Amino acid sequence: MSILANKDTHVVIQGGAAGLNAARRMAEFRYMIKQPLNVKAFVYPPDTGKMNEVTYGSGLLTIPVYKSVAEATSKHPEINTSLVYIGADRACAGGMEALNDPKIQLVSMITEGVPEKDAKLLARHAIKLGKTFNGPSSIGIISAGACRLGVIGGAFDNLVACKLYREGSFGVITKSGGLSNEIIWICSQFADGISTAIGIGGDAYPGTDYVTYLEKFEQDPQTKAVVIVGEMGGDLEERAAEWYGAKKRRVKLLAVVSGFCQESLPKGMKFGHAGAKEGMKGEGSARSKSDALKEAGAIVPDTFGALGPAIKQVYEDLVKSGQVRPIPELSPADVPKLPKTVEEGMKAGDVMVAPLIKTTISDDRGDEPCYDGYPASELINKGYEIPHVIGLLWDKRLISKQEAEIIKRIMMLSADHGPCVSAALTTIVAACAGIGLSQAVAAGLIMIGPRFGGAVTDAGRYFKYAVDNRMTVDDFLAHMKKNVGPVPGIGHRVKSVRNPDKRVKELVSYIKGLGIPAPHLDFALAVEKVTSAKKENLILNVDGTMAAVLVDIGFPVDSLNGFFILSRTIGLIGHWVDQKRQESRLIRLFDYLVNYAAPKRREVPPLK
Amino acid sequence: MAKVLEGPGMGLMRKWGISVPSYVVVSSAEQFDQLAQANDWIQRGKLVAKAHEALGSRFKLGLVKVGLDLAGAKAAVREMLGRQVGSITVSQVIVSEMVPHKDEYYAAVKSTREGADVLVANCGGIEVESNWDRVKRLSLEVGTTPSPDALEKLAKEAGFSGTLAKQVADFAGKLFACFDGEDAQYLEVNPVVAREGDGALVALDAVTLLDADAKFRHPDWNFQYAAEFGRAYTQHELDVMAVDSKIKGSVKFIEIPGGDTAMLPAGGGASVYYSDAVVARGGKLANYAEYSGDPADWAVEVLTDKVCSLPGIKNIIVGGAIANFTDVKKTFGGIIAGFRKAKSEGKLNGVKIWVRRGGPREKEGLDAMRALREEGFDIHVYDRHTPLTDIVDMALQKSK
DSSP: OSSSSTTTTEEEEEEEHHHHHHHHHHHHHHHHTTOOEEEEEOGGGGGOEEEEEEETTEEEEEEESSSHHHHHHHHEEETOEEEEOOOHHHHHHHHHHHTTTTTOEEEEEEEOOOOHHHHHHHHHHHHHHHHEEEOOOOOOEEETTEEEEESSSSHHHHHHHHHTTTTOOOEEEESHHHHHHHHHHHHHHHOOEEEEEOOOOOSSSSSSSSSHHHHHHOOOOOEEEEEEEEEESSSHHHHHHHHHHSOHHHHHHHEEEEEEGGSSSSSSOOOTTTTTOOOOTTTOOOOHHHHHHHTTTOOOOOSSHHHHHHHHHHHHHHTTTOOOOOOOOOOOOGSSOOOOOOOHHHHTTTOOOOOOOSSSSEEESSSEEEEEEEHHHHHTTTTTOOHHHHHHHHSOOOOHHHHHHHHHHHHHSSSOOSSHHHHHHHHHHHHHOOOOHHHHHHHHHHBBBBBBBBOOOHHHHHHHHHOOOOOOHHHHHHHHHHOSSSOOTTTSOOOSSOOOOOOHHHHHHHHHHHHHOOOHHHHHHHHHHHHHHHHTTTOOHHHHHHHHHHTTTTTOOGGHHHHHHHHHHHHHHHHHHHHHHHHHHOOOOOGGGGGOOOOOOOOOOOOO | OOOHHHHHHHHHHHHTTTTOOOOOEEEHHHHHHHHHHHHHHHSSOOEEEOOOSSSTTTTTOOOOEEEHHHHHHHHHHHHHOOEEEETEOOOOOOEOOOOEEEEEEEEEEEEEESSSEEEEEEOOOOOHTTTTTEEEEEETTTTOOOOHHHHHHHHHHOOOOOOOOOOHHHHHHHHHHHHHHEEEEEEEEEEEEEETTOEEEOOOOEEEEEEGGGGGTTTOOOOOOOOOSOOOOOOOHHHHHHHHHSSSSSSEEEEEETOOOOOOBBBBHHHHHHHHHHHTOOBBBBBEEEHHHHHHHOOHHHHHHHHHHHHOOOOEEOOBEEEEEEEHHHOOOOOHHHHHHHHHHHTOOEEEEEEEEEETHHHHHHHHHHHHGGGTTTEEOOOOTHHHHHHHHHHHHHHH
């Protein structure tokens, strides 16, 4: 047996994320005692109609979210308890809604910072209806082996360590959430554990006080003793003392009260919970409470630390008098365990997982990313630059200073080529249509292909093929004509021998000036000599030049288009930002720029 | 509980129809001169000047001056502003009209478990404190309002009669309306006086304690709360309050000058037991602190920094019960970061650190604390098997 929360408690949780977290904790408890989850519904209007996911053991339960408590209890008539996790400004209305539901008998409010007046109104309303209102600021209620309401009891390991999977003989009532857990632990170490532990909340006027719960414990045959953890302020402890002293009680009462430090502090300085405020003329002080409890016959140790031995003494007396029979400990194999998560299992070496993807270039698992094993910050601090990062991530090697300089120049030359080219125009049209940065830039990038900017990879591939196979220019051109078609990297829409591309000249003369071996560039230039003699615009274009140079410095053929994509992205972002800055309006093509070659307007024949 | 100074307190009472003297709150002599020109009553009548600070015994300190004319009030304002009393600097003076009267009365409304008590007495000022049996009480259930008849009966019980009884009942009714409407926890008017001439009841002095938790429904509470212990908040305390207002969970910090045992415990309940243990073992608290409700690690780091900055400390008590949901590893991460920072600033020389804690991820958190030994910290770490306050016993034995 236990009080307030038991095997027949069925719960609706009012609230959002905090309520869901509580449900998950409650599911851990129910899994530990091998009982189905007792949270039947949530009430949270913004999520009406959704299903909340709650892990239970190794499975996943879905619990419906309703708009109102009435809807929840009509769909789940077994509900008799509500936990309120609603924000302080709406807590009163939420609590009233639950109290007014005929099915609900117990409302426990976890919300902190509820105005005093609201708490009093809720308490009065509950008394009128003959129901129980617990809290606000309650950590929860837990009955060992039966029911957990809220997060009281902490993590799963702690539930097990405190033997909350089976009933003990000690009732607990505390204002403090943290100390409720501490007392539960002490009861499990120095005695046989708890029957029920209740957090009544640390507010000045808890909805239900010690006396009401002491009366319930007194009626509960399982509970042999009750531990109260009190605080200075108010008169709840005095009332408890009065109750205990009024007549012979079946339960033993143990109590500690905090706030003695107040006596040696500057006047008016108050600590701890809202309820822990010094009363007038010594009333409500820790000393007066402690004295009242002692006089009433309660066991009141001088310090919190002495509470454990005092509980042990009471327990041993109960065993001696035959009122309590010691509970045999579970064998280690029978101690409840929560299924491990995959992460925990892997850490413990218990499971083997086949990876879904494999990466060979970067690792994000430390405090900073590593590129091919090198920490980003170390690269920065040792003077490496963007081209080196490209080398690491695209070709898994730390390129030389000279190679980095070549890549930098390639990128600078191809970063942009004005608004008229396919990619920039597309990005601008998109920007003017109000499309966001990433989509507009992506639209521009889509234009990069065989006819625009996307010939670098193919050019590199064929130049490499020719050089690897020691082909002559004539053999190469014949091979291309027969098997491929126009030579990628050769030819330009507007540039020609007489109107050369300055970018190509720049790059070629830089490489030549370095005096490094450049077999692919040499070959490409030799090809140009032949093709441009045939037709003026069949010159080595910027794609072809980049391709030859990049193959010369060892970049893999498949990465080559990347250099153009990366460089041109700089320009496309610029175009998008530029349009945005100008607040450009939607644009459309003028019809005089279209050759309307569609059939003239004609009559639609009757549908046959 | 939030204490409100006289100025805003009287403003709230006036809002609910209670007569209060005309008053101005000024923070400079120039401001007073300007207001004097704009307000007829300042130029003509007799005035009272009081330091507008959360100070007790203002009269004894010479921070209340009565019966002043305009020149006298100007002088008083000039003299009081900038006066240093303990840690408080007088930064505001309230100047109000002096209300000529003969008799003084007492009225208050006080929050009780069931609702509220309305208190009246037919004596006021210091007299009421020595004649507490003359204070009569009407207890009300929350959600109810006292009827005019009930209030008149109360006034008569307190010794008022005739029209004065009706007036007192009306005054108490308005005071209750103010209490209820403003989510007050305590309102006291002492004295209530009958103004010479028209005999109207006027509230001369107000003690106002509001329920800070109800601020969400009072957008017109545009005033600052006053510190409740007779001194201004220190900069460190204000820093922690600023952090507290920004986070989920809470961090709290109050300095106690002259102590040598610094507190950095978790939880509103356990923290007080730790403080009690220090006092019980003859230690002197250097502060009160608390973090609870799984606060962000950076917030705990700020709190740690403040604790480590306390002067003359010998021990730091990092105590805590077995947490329900506060992540021990995460919050200890904030404390450890704070300790390292303090150490790098040379703050923790000769300071012993005592740790006891349980809760989610307790092992990881405690292991991380223990590892600080290798960084040269004098740190002693215990888990749930050591009773809550035993670290205080150990700390204070060793330092003796």
